[in-house]
Amino acid sequence: MKEDKKSEGQRKQEALSYKKKNYYEETSATEREAIFAYAEGYKAFLDAAKTEREACDYAVKAAQDKGFTEYKFGEKLRAGDKKYYVNRGKSVVVFRVGKRNLEEDGFRIIASHIDAPRIDIKQNPVYEEAGMCFLKTHYYGGIKKYQWTAMPLALHGVVVLQDGTKKEIRVGEDETDPVFYINDLLPHLGAEQMNKTAAKVIGGEQLNVLVGSVPYADKDVSDKIKLNVLSVLHDKYGMCEEDFLSAELSVVPAFRARDIGFDRGLVGAYGHDDRVCAYPALTALLDFESEHTVLAMLVDKEEIGSIGTTGMQCKVFEDVMEEISVALGANFRKVRAHSKCLSSDVTAAYDPNFPEVYEKMNAAILSHGTCMNKFTGSRGKSGSSDASAEFVGEIRKAFNDAGVIWQTAELGKVDAGGGGTVAMFVANLNIDTVDLGVPVISMHAPYELISKADLYSTYKAFQAFLC
Ligand code: MN
Numbered sequence: 001m002k003e004d005k006k007s008e009g010q011r012k013q014e015a016l017s018y019k020k021k022n023y024y025e026e027t028s029a030t031e032r033e034a035i036f037a038y039a040e041g042y043k044a045f046l047d048a049a050k051t052e053r054e055a056c057d058y059a060v061k062a063a064q065d066k067g068f069t070e071y072k073f074g075e076k077l078r079a080g081d082k083k084y085y086v087n088r089g090k091s092v093v094v095f096r097v098g099k100r101n102l103e104e105d106g107f108r109i110i111a112s113h114i115d116a117p118r119i120d121i122k123q124n125p126v127y128e129e130a131g132m133c134f135l136k137t138h139y140y141g142g143i144k145k146y147q148w149t150a151m152p153l154a155l156h157g158v159v160v161l162q163d164g165t166k167k168e169i170r171v172g173e174d175e176t177d178p179v180f181y182i183n184d185l186l187p188h189l190g191a192e193q194m195n196k197t198a199a200k201v202i203g204g205e206q207l208n209v210l211v212g213s214v215p216y217a218d219k220d221v222s223d224k225i226k227l228n229v230l231s232v233l234h235d236k237y238g239m240c241e242e243d244f245l246s247a248e249l250s251v252v253p254a255f256r257a258r259d260i261g262f263d264r265g266l267v268g269a270y271g272h273d274d275r276v277c278a279y280p281a282l283t284a285l286l287d288f289e290s291e292h293t294v295l296a297m298l299v300d301k302e303e304i305g306s307i308g309t310t311g312m313q314c315k316v317f318e319d320v321m322e323e324i325s326v327a328l329g330a331n332f333r334k335v336r337a338h339s340k341c342l343s344s345d346v347t348a349a350y351d352p353n354f355p356e357v358y359e360k361m362n363a364a365i366l367s368h369g370t371c372m373n374k375f376t377g378s379r380g381k382s383g384s385s386d387a388s389a390e391f392v393g394e395i396r397k398a399f400n401d402a403g404v405i406w407q408t409a410e411l412g413k414v415d416a417g418g419g420g421t422v423a424m425f426v427a428n429l430n431i432d433t434v435d436l437g438v439p440v441i442s443m444h445a446p447y448e449l450i451s452k453a454d455l456y457s458t459y460k461a462f463q464a465f466l467c
């Protein structure tokens with residue numbers, strides 16, 4: 001690499017052209033170790049937190065371990081305070097109060113979601129037929145239904161009993177636990193099924209989860225297998241069939257997070273979308289002190305429209321910000337006007353097996369760093385919050401100054417489809433917002449892939465943004 005051997009054109013090309021960089025190629029041996037070490041913590045988080053409730057509990061515990069305490073509306077605040085606000089056990093805002101003037105400086109916000117596509121149990125779900133007992137389901141979020149059959153599944157959630165007691169259920173994660181299953185058709189009899197479109201290969205009402213097969217030992221009762229399952233549930237959780245009415249139970253893949261590839265550069269797991277952004281949001285906030293007042297919002301219901309009491313569109317997140325502003329004697333309108341937000345959600349990584357849906361120049365390339373989507377939406381940017389050049393310029397400078405390897409992308413080719421995030425809901429509050437997150441292969445599949453380099457790059461990007 002001797003400078004004098006370069007031609008004038010070569011030097012000009014280097015100075016003027018833009019090229020994405022592979023983070024692994026840019027990094028030092030020490031940082032490469034940090035990349036791999038950070039992924040170990042992330043994998044443990046994935047295995048511990050497969051639902052929004054579990055992710056929320058994890059975040060609260062991690063915050064408490066770092067000296068954060070629960071915040072209640074009306075509480076006084078001062079610079080240096082480390083707090084978290086839990087919303088119904090399904091979403092949480094973790095924040096630090098900085099010493100800068102809030103009206104002039106605003107908040108630095110990272111917003112990620114902790115729900116993931118899955119299969120929910122219906123309210124009246126139990127039946128038996130042909131030697132098997134099943135639970136009927138209604139899937140949650142955008143899944144390819146055929147991907148969820150013929151593999152080990154775990155059951156997670158809560159049941160509220162008649163007397164108000166809440167029982168937590170988590171079966172299928174321990175090596176000694178049983179797992180659950182959704183049947184598929186054998187290929188020998190699948191001729192007609194294989195002629196259907198992929199959307200119809202498995203129908204919504206065929207996603208019945210197999211949960212039992214042993215009859216209750218009493219010849220005088222009917223539906224013996226169902227009774228046996230109910231009996232097991234009663235012994236273990238004190239519940240009866242009616243308690244399913246007031247339950248939130250979900251079926252998720254029973255797989256654990258694993259390294260992918262001989263060189264271990266990738267992580268395969270259920271629910272990278274969007275825990276792969278929520279984890280760096282949480283850890284960056286917990287790990288780094290800042291002069292700004294910084295918030296990590298880990299929210300629910302993004303996969304079904306961000307609505308309801310725990311989704312990003314709920315007023316509670318605005319309330320938290322307003323309460324903090326009031327507690328610090330700041331005008332909330334001024335605070336919002338000066339706040340900045342990274343809406344941190346995953347994007348689609350370019351997949352060479354499906355090149356037809358990507359435009360490679362503007363696609364996220366695996367291991368080329370955390371990825372900014374200036375806008376999302378579909379067909380003419382519809383339904384998107386399009387970040388301004390000024391705000392993107394500010395973030396770009398912060399990342400480059402901090403040596404963050406990052407890239408930009410759109411979600412697929414123009415007219416190929418698209419998607420949305422929580423960005424618009426924050427931006428609607430008059431807060432500059434842009435999407436930034438980890439590129440994912442096989443997004444929304446039961447087992448998704450991400451690069452450890454992109455995960456770590458996101459963590460570093462958050463540090464640059466928050467501090
Ligand atoms: Mn997402």
Ligand code: MN
Nearest residue numbers: 117273303444
């Ligand atoms: Mn998603």
